[in-house]
Amino acid sequence: xxxxxxxxxxxxxxxxxxxxxxxxxxxxxxxxxxxxxxxxxxxxxxxxxxxxxxxxxxxxxxxxxxxxxxxxxxxxxxxxxxxxxxxxxxxxxxxxxxxxxxxxxxxxxxxxxxxxxxxxxxxxxxxxxxxxxxxxxxxxxxxxxxxxxxxxxxxxxxxxxxxxxxxxxxxxxxxxxxxxxxxxxxxxxxxxxxxxxxxxxxxxxxxxxxxxxxxxxxxxxxxxxxxxxxxxxxxxxxxxxxxxxxxxxxxxxxxxxxxxxxxxxxxxxxxxxxxxxxxxxxxxxxxxxxxxxxxxxxxxxxxxxxxxxxxxxxxxxxxxxxxxxxxxxxxxxxxxxxxxxxxxxxxxxxxxxxxxxxxxxxxxxxxxxxxxxxxxxxxxxxxxxxxxxxxxxxxxxxxxxxxxxxxxxxxxxxxxxxxxxxxxxx
Amino acid sequence: xxxxxxxxxxxxxxxxxxxxxxxxxxxxxxxxxxxxxxxxxxxxxxxxxxxxxxxxxxxxxxxxxxxxxxxxxxxxxxxxxxxxxxxxxxxx
Numbered sequence: 001x002x003x004x005x006x007x008x009x010x011x012x013x014x015x016x017x018x019x020x021x022x023x024x025x026x027x028x029x030x031x032x033x034x035x036x037x038x039x040x041x042x043x044x045x046x047x048x049x050x051x052x053x054x055x056x057x058x059x060x061x062x063x064x065x066x067x068x069x070x071x072x073x074x075x076x077x078x079x080x081x082x083x084x085x086x087x088x089x090x091x092x093x094x095x096x097x098x099x100x101x102x103x104x105x106x107x108x109x110x111x112x113x114x115x116x117x118x119x120x121x122x123x124x125x126x127x128x129x130x131x132x133x134x135x136x137x138x139x140x141x142x143x144x145x146x147x148x149x150x151x152x153x154x155x156x157x158x159x160x161x162x163x164x165x166x167x168x169x170x171x172x173x174x175x176x177x178x179x180x181x182x183x184x185x186x187x188x189x190x191x192x193x194x195x196x197x198x199x200x201x202x203x204x205x206x207x208x209x210x211x212x213x214x215x216x217x218x219x220x221x222x223x224x225x226x227x228x229x230x231x232x233x234x235x236x237x238x239x240x241x242x243x244x245x246x247x248x249x250x251x252x253x254x255x256x257x258x259x260x261x262x263x264x265x266x267x268x269x270x271x272x273x274x275x276x277x278x279x280x281x282x283x284x285x286x287x288x289x290x291x292x293x294x295x296x297x298x299x300x301x302x303x304x305x306x307x308x309x310x311x312x313x314x315x316x317x318x319x320x321x322x323x324x325x326x327x328x329x330x331x332x333x334x335x336x337x338x339x340x341x342x343x344x345x346x347x348x349x350x351x352x353x354x355x356x357x358x359x360x361x362x363x364x365x366x367x368x369x370x371x372x373x374x375x376x377x378x379x380x381x382x383x384x385x386x387x388x389x390x391x392x393x394x395x396x397x398x399x400x401x402x403x404x405x406x407x408x409x410x411x412x413x414x415x416x417x418x419x420x421x422x423x424x425x426x
Numbered sequence: 427x428x429x430x431x432x433x434x435x436x437x438x439x440x441x442x443x444x445x446x447x448x449x450x451x452x453x454x455x456x457x458x459x460x461x462x463x464x465x466x467x468x469x470x471x472x473x474x475x476x477x478x479x480x481x482x483x484x485x486x487x488x489x490x491x492x493x494x495x496x497x498x499x500x501x502x503x504x505x506x507x508x509x510x511x512x513x514x515x516x517x518x
Contacts, residue, residue, distance in 0.1 A: 051499035276514045281505035288515040295515035301447035316444040330470040336478035
């Protein structure tokens with residue numbers, strides 16, 4: 001069963017020897033690979049072949065990894081189920097009638113099915129953690145600035161990070177060791193993360209670790225999900241963790257703030273797709289008709305699917321005259337508020353915890369018709385991106401036979417803490 | 427809570443600003459969906475003004491000549507080229 005996890009299957013050989021010798025790694029198809037097409041799950045880029053490698057791809061090759069293909073994803077990362085891909089949906093290896101989550105659904109499915117040892121995804125509002133939770137694997141969203149975004153096709157650049165997916169916490173952490181660290185080609189990377197030993201933090205020792213449970217995010221979860229999560233937290237407590245509840249007023253505004261910011265950034269970032277330097281041309285057989293605006297609008301109608309058009313238009317609307325203060329400025333206020341709430345909560349706890357997703361993986365086709373309902377599924381993951389913090393999703397039992405993920409959130413550049421907490425759950 | 431009403435003409439106007447052609451049925455469908463989304467965004471009205479002082483500073487350095495793509499590589503993905511340049515639609 002292929003699960004349609006890959007858009008392109010093509011082997012890219014390692015260039016050196018290192019900690020990933022012999023490891024097969026899948027790479028999400030919005031991460032540039034020199035000479036191997038990189039589609040972003042979109043018709044617009046179905047024939048686009050990058051002339052350079054993303055920094056994370058160079059680091060994989062230098063560490064001895066063999067890249068075995070480019071994985072399926074929601075178009076330009078815009079979705080939570082991998083159903084908005086131009087190349088058809090990926091199915092969940094745990095249950096083929098269900099979605100794998102998204103947008104890095106192909107990467108998570110490839111790991112869950114054993115097609116690869118490890119995978120890279122990207123996480124703008126939960127796109128690594130959601131499919132990790134739905135497919136029963138581990139996914140890490142690094143602190144903003146820990147991993148270079150050079151060569152990642154931008155969707156919402158103030159929010160996104162590339163992150164690892166793997167069967168275990170230790171393997172995910174060792175992949176993070178390889179890809180993290182400063183890069184002169186991404187000015188938002190910091191002078192940290194070069195010489196890390198995240199894998200050593202996966203030691204299962206939570207004795208004395210303080211865990212703040214985000215009560216709003218547990219209350220909003222389905223009964224079965226909440227029950228599996230609470231059992232996980234009790235198990236941590238019996239291993240010596242100190243658990244307390246945390247309530248953050250700002251969290252109820254996270255989804256609205258996230259979508260305003262992400263869509264606004266998308267409307268600007270995706271303006272580059274005009275069918276001139278790459279993508280689908282707006283010319284007809286008779287050449288260009290009308291002026292350049294007409295040609296660009298035709299290129300973009302042909303190249304983008306409905307969800308991408310929806311987000312570009314909503315972002316354009318939110319930034320347009322008369323609405324900027326009402327939506328974009330308020331969303332930035334909400335972002336600052338959420339950041340402050342997290343900082344305060346993390347002053348009293350080593351990590352914060354919640355279910356990764358409030359729901360179990362939906363069936364294919366079940367959630368596509370109502371965009372707003374789909375956006376609300378991201379309630380537990382988007383606050384982390386707004387606050388620039390690191391988080392991990394780790395398998396935490398099942399409900400109705402389907403995987404449940406637990407999410408641990410740490411302070412900025414506190415990857416070790418979330419890795420340690422998650423390793424005690426396994 | 428005030429509610430935002432979105433009609434297909436508004437969608438057409440925004441689509442024009444964003445340079446995306448839409449079919450008539452897509453304008454209709456988007457209008458209804460946008461109304462739901464914007465009514466949800468109205469909840470941001472309750473967010474207090476928050477002082478945030480991001481620790482950002484401008485970091486400038488002199489330009490340096492480094493490696494870059496060759497002209498061939500840069501043009502490789504273009505649908506149409508002429509004499510080593512991108513061929514684009516007419517201006518105006």
